[in-house]
Amino acid sequence: MILLGCVLLIAVPLPFAGDSTPATMDPQSGWIQLFDGKSLFGWTSGGGGQWRVVNGSITADSGESGYLRTNTVFADFILRCDFRLNAEGESGILLRSDTKGDPAASGYKLQINNRDASFPTGSLVGYLKAAKRQAAPGAWHTYEVEVTGDHFLIKLDGTPTADGNAHKNRLGAIALQFVKGNPVEFRNIQLKPLGLQLIFNGQNLFGWKIVIPTGEKAQQRGKIGTMLLGQSGPDWTVEDGAIHVKKGPSQLENGSLYDDFILQLAIRANGKGRHPQGGVLFRGDQGVFSTGYRVQIDNTFPGKDRDKPANFGSGGLFGIQPARRVVSDDDQYFYETLIVRGHHISVWVDGIPVSDFEDTRPDGPDALLQSRNGAGTISLLSADDHSSLNFREIRAIGLSRAGVTAGTPAPEAIPGGAGAGPHQKEIADLIDRAVHSNDPQEQVTLYSQILELDPNNLVAYNGRKDAQDKLDALQARLSQQQQMQQQEQTQSQQSEAAERDAVQRAETAFLAYDIRGARSHLNVAKKIDPNDPEVQQLDALIARQETLWLVEIVAAMAFGVLVVLGLVMLFLRRRGPKQPYLEILDGPEKGERYLLNQEVIHLGAVAQEGGNHNEMVISDPLRSVSPFHCEVRQHEGKLYVLDCDSANGTFLNGRRIHPRQPVLLKKGARLRLAEGCTLRLVFSPMKKN
The missing domain is CATH 2.60.120.560 (Exo-inulinase; domain 1)
Structure with a gap:
């Protein structure tokens, strides 16, 4: 993009x-x-x-x-x-x-x-x-x-x-x-703001999590029972490169925190006779539903007067200041730009300025009543049961409050393409055609044309590789199908002869009271043609004899089965589930273990500062560990470490990891926070209460 x-x-x-x-x-x-x-x-x-x-x-x-x-x-x-x-x-x-x-x-x-x-x-x-x-x-x-x-x-x-x-x-x-x-x-x-990076990868919801109302908020909407049981709750999915949500209320929360930032995204409210409501929340509390400021999504207005939003209007600040005009319509993507700096908030819809607000209220936790100036989450909001919204092309960049250096961009989810060049328009057209094509052969051709114009274009390089892999797989399947058709003709003739031979051998073994031999030969015939009446008749005779034989041995085996089951259950009970821990290997807290029993564990040198806190506080005599140094996240049963722009770095098995990029943690992995301390990932059996 x-x-x-x-x-x-x-x-x-x-x-x-x-x-x-x-x-x-x-x-x-x-x-x-x-x-x-x-x-x-x-x-x-x-x-x-x-x-x-x-x-x-x-x-x-x-x-x-x-x-x-x-x-x-x-x-x-x-x-x-x-x-x-x-x-x-x-x-x-x-x-x-x-x-x-x-x-x-x-x-x-x-x-x-x-x-x-x-x-x-x-x-x-x-x-x-x-x-x-x-x-x-x-x-x-x-x-x-x-x-x-x-x-x-x-x-x-x-x-x-x-x-x-x-x-x-x-x-x-x-x-x-x-x-x-x-x-x-x-x-x-x-x-045109520059430097924004994608924070949604267009493929899945990695880096995002669903938050639903709890307590009084859920009761007010009458949804807590059904949502917690998952019977008719919100449905967040990724379709055609866009985040799609049906029903509500709920929000999809990004894992990063922002205080001052620029955010750009495309939004579509899917009407179908209704006007869906939603919003973009920012400076919210992690894991808490509907906190912080809310940039409204609502395309309604009375009659034909777009200058009078019916419910704050798309781009307005919900509960604070309506948009000066409703620019967008339902069932069409509109492009929203949000710039937040200190107490000032600006919003554009389709490039047109609709909100410009300086929050002069006293600072406090409730953005509807007070100014929220600290860092918080960015979330996509589905407001009610009738919501049907799409979000795509979500980009963000943090802004420095010092005003001297530019802010650190949000984590990049998708690698970008090449920079400016004389063939930009031609390259962009080719990329657009390739992305929307379902023919891997056409994609290979288009991406190859791009690489001829710009050999360093990473998007085209990866795209051609993926398309070529698909094309090779398709050609392999076609070749395999042709071989299989030829083999089927030969095998059909061989199968008829093999079936007759197997049936004859099964009959001979059955008459000789060799039940196992009869079953073995008949199974060969059944694999070839299970619907053959002669095979079915012989199968019934053998099955009757097998039943009599089984009745005789069941009693003798019952005791052995019970013993084996008892041993298996005893083994499973002793083994038990295991839980992950971070064990400190040096420093004053050497030997201490911290249980990783939350979705996100924050590690740093302080317990709490501002609106943020660390579950695991690191004692650091050298003061090299940052206040909010890194995070350990659980996703789909795996553990990842994420450096939070620490001053002196986070090292995994001796190598420094890149900021804001999740890295997989494996059993026994050594994690060093700057020069402060070293930790090791271990798994131990779950303690019984």
């Missing part, structure tokens, strides 16, 4: 100088509008300047110098913006600026000033100088800037003007500058 998003970016036409046509936008690739073309929703002005919307453009032409700044901050992104100066004046676009104070002092300035010889239009002031290029006054021009870490790639009217590094903020707001006496206009302000 990352590759496809980049391809669609290039496919979108850009308005060059003199072009008055508004730019198009592709929300499926992650693009959002910072300016909706009608209002200053999501922006805050500062300093001087009279900012207003005129003919679909943001205009400032009077007053003292000032700025207009987004309420939302961004880390890595691609930004597009049209601008027009009515004279040889001065303006600018400020990138990654602080949300307080003058953005010109804290952010990077994308220059709009032909008179500045040191940093003309197309430059990043103070860092990257553009080659001399005049942006004609009175005409529309388009800036496109890609910001990744410290790297900036700047284009003016489609032509690169600057490419290099600048070391300052890694995160901040976007601001438009007005310089007194220099009228300026901006329009088509669009942004």
Whole structure:
């Protein structure tokens, strides 16, 4: 999807100088509008300047110098913006600026000033100088800037003007500058967040768990009995690469914790005469139903007035603030972007801004009544029995609260493809055709074409390998079927002769009172043709004689059978089930064992901090173990270890594991937490009460 998003970016036409046509936008690739073309929703002005919307453009032409700044901050992104100066004046676009104070002092300035010889239009002031290029006054021009870490790639009217590094903020707001006496206009302000990673692998629910109401919440919905018994509870499955849920109430909780983050996903409410309700929950409590903030899924509105959501509306903050407009419809996928930073929450639906909320309430545990500012879970919510929802293409990235370095991305579930290149659109089209094809031969051909264009494309390499394996298996089955048909013709003739011979031998043995021999020969005939009347008649005679023989020996065997059963039961009782433990091998707690009796066991240097806690606290005189160092998870009867972005690493059998990637634990595995202590996975019989 990352590759496809980049391809669609290039496919979108850009308005060059003199072009008055508004730019198009592709929300499926992650693009959002910072300016909706009608209002200053999501922006805050500062300093001087009279900012207003005129003919679909943001205009400032009077007053003292000032700025207009987004309420939302961004880390890595691609930004597009049209601008027009009515004279040889001065303006600018400020990138990654602080949300307080003058953005010109804290952010990077994308220059709009032909008179500045040191940093003309197309430059990043103070860092990257553009080659001399005049942006004609009175005409529309388009800036496109890609910001990744410290790297900036700047284009003016489609032509690169600057490419290099600048070391300052890694995160901040976007601001438009007005310089007194220099009228300026901006329009088509669009942004695509970068760096998001898939947190749903499109194949199964690994890394997610179902949470249902308990206690009062379940009783209020009248569902606790049926859900706990599994009679008519929620049904979470993966179908055609999407998470599908029927019924409710319940939620599907991701195993990672996020405080500040960007989340993008595709959602479909399956109507069928009803309007399903659901939501995306964030900053929730682990394993607890319906906590934290809820971004609503509800496409209802009165009559034809989409500006009046009936139940907060899709993209609204349930119980707090309705969406400003219902953009989405039932039975169609819509693409939602959620950006959370501190107390500020922004939501886009199909690229259109629908929610912009600064939570000024006192901090507390109930997001309906108070502000929740700590880390928590991200969950998909099915609100009631009538819910039928699909979720797919779920991506996320964490944002740093320090604002100096970009946040650590969420665990990657599916390997990505190759980066940018001259054949991106062609590659994306080929990948799309290959993914939707059910013919392995066609898939091999399509993926081979991609590898000719981009030999390093990992998606195509793995796709072709899988398709070739399927094709080889299919060809092997066809060849085997042909051989079997030939063999069946030969075997049919041989079988008739073998059956006659077996029946004759069985009759001879039966007349000689050799019951075992008769049964042995008859079994050969039965395998060949069990419906032969002669075989069935002889089988009945032999069976009658076998019954008499069995009656005679049953009594003698009964005692032996009882003895054997008693010994088996005694062995099973003594053996008993075994439970997993983590045994400490060194340090002050050497020899201590911790029972792994929960789905997730958190290990770290502290018992509790903020809203998080560790079930297993590690004594660490050297202070090398992080407060929340790692986790041990149980999934489908197996144990996995997951490093939680620890400072000094988690080592399995002497090798450091990658952060946020689960690794299988086996019996006897040695787990070392930084330089703090070493643990070993052991299994011991379950203790009797």
